[in-house]
Amino acid sequence: MEIPAGCGSCPSCGHIFDAVERRTQEVKEREALADFVMTEVEIMKLSPFQWETFWGVVTMANAMSAWAAIIQHAGVYQVICGKDAERVVHLVHKTTDRLQALASADDYLREHGDKDAARKTKRWINEPASDDQLRYLSTQANDFSMTKYRASCLLTWTFKEKLIRAKVLSV
Numbered sequence: 001m002e003i004p005a006g007c008g009s010c011p012s013c014g015h016i017f018d019a020v021e022r023r024t025q026e027v028k029e030r031e032a033l034a035d036f037v038m039t040e041v042e043i044m045k046l047s048p049f050q051w052e053t054f055w056g057v058v059t060m061a062n063a064m065s066a067w068a069a070i071i072q073h074a075g076v077y078q079v080i081c082g083k084d085a086e087r088v089v090h091l092v093h094k095t096t097d098r099l100q101a102l103a104s105a106d107d108y109l110r111e112h113g114d115k116d117a118a119r120k121t122k123r124w125i126n127e128p129a130s131d132d133q134l135r136y137l138s139t140q141a142n143d144f145s146m147t148k149y150r151a152s153c154l155l156t157w158t159f160k161e162k163l164i165r166a167k168v169l170s171v
Contacts, residue, residue: 047109058071061106062152064118066083067156067160068081069160076096079093089163092105124147124152125148127147136155
C-alpha cells in the first residue's frame with residue numbers, strides 16, 4: 001500500500017520505518033544517478049529536431065524560426081545559432097566535447113525554435129525535396145534521395161554560410 005513519506009510507521013502492519021535506512025537508500029539512488037551520462041544517440045533520439053550531418057564537420061538542425069549548427073574546426077566544436085528573422089549569428093558554446101555541443105545546440109532550438117513548425121518538419125523527413133529546393137541546391141539537383149528537411153538545412157547553410165564562417169574563424 002502507499003504510505004505518505006512523512007509517516008514514521010505503517011498504518012496497516014505497524015512497521016516502524018528507520019529514518020537512517022531511508023536516507024541511506026536515498027544516497028544510494030543519488031550516487032547511481034551521479035554516474036549517469038547521456039550518449040549522443042540518446043540526446044538525438046530525445047530531441048524534437050532532426051540533426052543532419054554535412055561534409056563530416058557540420059551538424060545542423062532547422063526549427064523553422066531558428067537554426068543551430070555545430071561546426072568542428074581545429075579540434076573544437078563551435079555551436080553557432082541564429083534566428084531566421086535576424087541577419088546575425090551567435091556563438092552559443094565552444095567545447096572539445098561533441099556531446100556538450102549537441103546538448104547546447106538542442107537547448108538553443110528548444111528555447112528559440114518554433115515547436116509547432118518543428119512538427120511540420122517531422123513530415124519533411126520522409127518527403128522528397130521540392131523542385132524549388134533542388135533548383136537552389138543545383139549541386140545536389142540529381143540527388144533523388146534528398147529529403148525536404150535535409151534540403152531545408154542545406155539551404156539554411158547556403159544562406160548563412162558567410163556569417164557562420166566569419167564567426168567560426170573569429171573565435
